[in-house]
Amino acid sequence: MLDALLVMSGLALFLGAVLGFASIKFKVQENPLVEKIDAILPQTQCGQCGFPGCKPYATAIAKGEADINRCPPGGEDGINKLAELLGVEPKPLNAECGEVKPKSVAIIDEQICIGCTLCIQACPVDAILGAAKQMHTVITAECTGCELCVKPCPVECIHMVPFGESASTWKWKYPVTKISAVG
């Protein structure tokens, strides 16, 4: 009887120690769900969701403070993926946050630019190159199309230009079979 008690309590103490050690040693620094949600978000960093970037929005979703339908650049596809990850029903995009637009890139009209650096300060990914009273230009490959630079420009020289389809970016279409009468 005593032996059994000793063995059981010894085991409990030992396992408790192991668990305690593991909880310190393998402590998860960040909520892994945030990372997973952040991986689905398009990283446009546009703030249309009402949060200052994709990561804060992901954190809010993980905490249950924000809905999954607040990301226009992610579109329907993004909402579906978030719904699948979180095990909830997909819902239509919240119209308050904006609408789905074709992917575009900011272009600065260099004839009009006065070199005020306001757009540089607004860009969330440092994709605008320039200095005070010098011409500014957008690094197209790094522009996320967030439109945050458009409003601060005092001379309205920034325009969003949608990506056209070219032979190199063209995708094979889903095969469509013509419906015809049988017989």
Place this chain on the structure above:
Amino acid sequence: MRALDTFHGGVHPPQHKDESSTRPIAVAPVPSRLVVPLQQHIGMIAKPLVKAGDRVLKGQMIGQAEGFISVSIHAPTSGHVTAVDMQSIPHPSGLPGMCVSIHPDGRDEWIEHAPIDFRNMDPSALRNYLRDAGVVGLGGAVFPCFIKLNPGPKQKIDMLILNGAECEPWITCDDMLMRERAAEIVRGIEIMRHILQPAEILIGIEDNKPEAIAAMRAACALTDFAIDVVAVPTIYPGGGAKQLTQVLTGKEVPSGGLPTDIGVQSFNVATAYTLHRAVNFGEPVISRIVTITGNVAQPQNFEALIGTPIEELVHLAGGAKGDTNGYILGGPMMGFKLPSPSAPLVKAANCVIASSPELFKPAPRAVPCIRCGRCAEACPVELQPMDLYWFSQAKNFGKAQEYNLFDCIECGCCDYVCPSHIPLVQYFRFSKSEIWAHEKEKRAADLARERHEFLLFRQEREKKEKAEKLAQKTAAAKATPTTEGGTEADAKKAAILAAVERAKAKKADAAPKNMENLPPQAQQQIEEIEVRRAKMKEQLHAQNQQEP
């Protein structure tokens, strides 16, 4: 006699080779206009070197290779550049591409060109030369040749394979080239041999081309090194690089790997021919041999300048017959419908087939898959097309990738045998391009995340730096000078003190000079005034305190 292996599956579509192989290769005249696309190879588009109005000579570089995977583009004849803009190109999308349009002046005037001594040349200089000469694989993939000739220091090439199988129906351009220009192909092989130093050289030709086999054997007999011309069984897609390698060596290229992984490098015979022209004559790639066949009056092979409008070539072949309903670029198995017959001839274009409802019956309506498994039996890479189809039509791309979608060579055998007439390859192409696009998007998102995180870090750092600077300043102002002129703060303080002294001295100088030696009466008056002034000040002060 070499023991040959076989690959899985394959089909035997009707050959249709005799239509165009009964006439010799004809040299197409210089057309009325040339439109030369700047992207005729896999990789980065060439950078245009000319502008509208420039005069160019035949063989002059008009587009420079940019980036590692790229080659240069050359003017096919002498003339004037009329435009550098977007023009119709032979692409399945029908979208335009950047092209240099040239109006030929009829003089066909060459640039200065001379053969190069490849035997006494630095290998890297030779490869750069080939890049600048625009030499690409002419088997269909148009991969820059100079990269394939540089397998890296670790890779040993045991076997060099020349691909003359030409397995697709209707196409005869390689067949005719081997029949008529075997010796020149062999001279190209000589250059490849010099660069790659393979232990063995094989030429694989399907046994439906006896004349080509005989011609190549005769030409190879004259060389001082051994080349084995091997007749391989005629079965589609026996001309696929991986399939031909398997037939000739019995070794399979690993999934996702390259032939060099098993010590094999292969080139098309036409590539060897252009390599010879580039090295032994100094001529860049400005023409190719193309089969014009199908529903035309006189199907034939033409040696035509790159950039020649395809409709002019069709006209040379006697013109399209009345019931022609379109043109196929490439073979009937892997080719695509040409969006416009005015598109130019490019390096990749080995064949143009005029189609008619009689030659190519419209595909019957696709009906549901019955999972008969015939596609899996026909697949030369041993995939399960019915499963890949299932995942592709459900847009379950992850699963399609798991089932090795990217090993699919899009040969079309599964389409050919499918009793339900499902356009399987179309589904696979759709899946592949969706996956590529998705990966591109993901890379862009990762870059954006990284840059945004760096921006936040940078802003934080700048804030900290500013705060530190401010703290330093206030600390310095508070610190009292312990030694004279020791620290910077002390020096500043001393300077301030000195300035105060100077100001005092100045004030003293500016004091009224007529105040000295005043008579006692005047002195008394002044003192009285001072007392009154003090009194008034006091009163004012008291008033201020009463009503603040």
